[in-house]
Amino acid sequence: MKLIQVRNKVTERDFLDLPGIIYKNDTQWVSHLDRDVKMVFNRESNGYFKHGEAIRWVLYNEQKKPIGRVAAFIDHEANIRTETKAGGMGFFECINDKDAAFKLFDACREWLRKKDIQVMDGPVNFGERDRFWGLMIEGFKNPSYLENYNPPYYLDFFKAYGFQKFFEQTTSEVTKSGFKYERFKRIADRVNANPDVQFKSLNMEQADIFAEDFCAIYNEAWGRHENFNPLSSAAVKGIMHQMRHVVIPEFVCFAYVKNEPAGFFVNILEANEIFKHLNGKLHWLNKLRFLFYRYFQKPTRLKGIVFGVKPHFQNQGIETGMIMHIYEEMLKNPGVENLELAWVGDFNPKMQSLLQALGCRTIKVHATFRKLLSSDIEFKRYQLKK
Numbered sequence: 197m198k199l200i201q202v203r204n205k206v207t208e209r210d211f212l213d214l215p216g217i218i219y220k221n222d223t224q225w226v227s228h229l230d231r232d233v234k235m236v237f238n239r240e241s242n243g244y245f246k247h248g249e250a251i252r253w254v255l256y257n258e259q260k261k262p263i264g265r266v267a268a269f270i271d272h273e274a275n276i277r278t279e280t281k282a283g284g285m286g287f288f289e290c291i292n293d294k295d296a297a298f299k300l301f302d303a304c305r306e307w308l309r310k311k312d313i314q315v316m317d318g319p320v321n322f323g324e325r326d327r328f329w330g331l332m333i334e335g336f337k338n339p340s341y342l343e344n345y346n347p348p349y350y351l352d353f354f355k356a357y358g359f360q361k362f363f364e365q366t367t368s369e370v371t372k373s374g375f376k377y378e379r380f381k382r383i384a385d386r387v388n389a390n391p392d393v394q395f396k397s398l399n400m401e402q403a404d405i406f407a408e409d410f411c412a413i414y415n416e417a418w419g420r421h422e423n424f425n426p427l428s429s430a431a432v433k434g435i436m437h438q439m440r441h442v443v444i445p446e447f448v449c450f451a452y453v454k455n456e457p458a459g460f461f462v463n464i465l466e467a468n469e470i471f472k473h474l475n476g477k478l479h480w481l482n483k484l485r486f487l488f489y490r491y492f493q494k495p496t497r498l499k500g501i502v503f504g505v506k507p508h509f510q511n512q513g514i515e516t517g518m519i520m521h522i523y524e525e526m527l528k529n530p531g532v533e534n535l536e537l538a539w540v541g542d543f544n545p546k547m548q549s550l551l552q553a554l555g556c557r558t559i560k561v562h563a564t565f566r567k568l569l570s571s572d573i574e575f576k577r578y579q580l581k582k
Contacts, residue, residue: 227476247273330562359565459505
């Protein structure tokens with residue numbers, strides 16, 4: 197086996213195409229778009245390169261056929277604010293061969309060690325947590341857009357190599373018929389009756405204002421997370437532009453208290469209902485196919501990608517008010533039947549309880565693992581800073 201760093205178009209094409217080899221007989225798999233993966237490793241499109249670095253490898257067998265891939269990365273800015281210097285590994289794909297998997301893990305470990313990194317987290321993204329993050333350990337069906345999907349045997353590789361579970365993040369689903377409407381209507385009515393509280397749907401004509409409001413909420417609500425990086429409004433506007441075809445404004449809710457941005461609940465169309473027809477490519481013909489499936493055979497599922505409330509507005513009914521706002525919009529759209537709520541960490545028991553109360557059921561579980569690279573570090577499960 198030979199490990200080669202991605203440095204040219206040939207190795208990058210092998211990096212992008214390798215999942216097609218791993219999942220060629222898997223009917224559940226939906227290819228990530230090449231464009232989305234390439235953007236992670238593009239210095240112009242990924243702002244994390246301003247304060248971080250990344251590297252990629254492809255593993256080849258004796259016949260010079262690609263059998264595995266992986267990437268490693270460091271966010272130096274995030275490490276300034278933490279006692280433990282963390283690095284990441286991700287975009288891991290490998291045939292069912294432990295030696296091959298360990299060779300990929302070793303490459304990440306040694307690269308990170310040479311840069312004085314103390315722990316290796318994976319599989320994670322060189323970017324935000326709402327995409328390419330975590331190892332699927334339960335569910336193994338209906339992978340969502342930008343969500344990691346993998347064979348069950350990957351878990352054995354991670355455990356055998358000495359990775360320990362750092363935290364879990366669940367994906368839950370609620371249907372129109374299963375939503376416990378009456379249980380929450382009373383709370384929502386009380387909040388809606390408060391003249392100081394407003395709920396607004398996204399208005400794309402005021403995208404700059406909503407981007408600023410999103411940053412104000414996000415940076416305050418997520419500030420307690422380890423390795424937190426604040427978002428800029430320019431980055432948010434860039435994301436909004438990328439996702440413009442899967443965003444329906446009425447399914448994006450912002451909450452305001454006395455005109456102060458207080459919370460948001462962002463939902464998009466479950467784009468993999470479309471992308472499963474495109475095989476990861478967005479050439480001109482597939483762009484036409486995308487528009488056809490998007491606007492003439494509309495998807496039936498929504499995916500909640502981010503939910504946040506500023507700490508001083510939490511537990512005041514804002515959360516319930518936003519959820520009810522989205523549910524009432526679902527009732528106006530008869531084609532939409534399901535809402536998938538992703539990325540709720542096990543370190544957030546309040547949100548887990550809220551989902552259960554809504555009538556949600558857990559359909560997928562991803563885990564983020566940590567491997568200690570230094571004997572001076574003690575393993576601890578992930579927890580929010582107080």
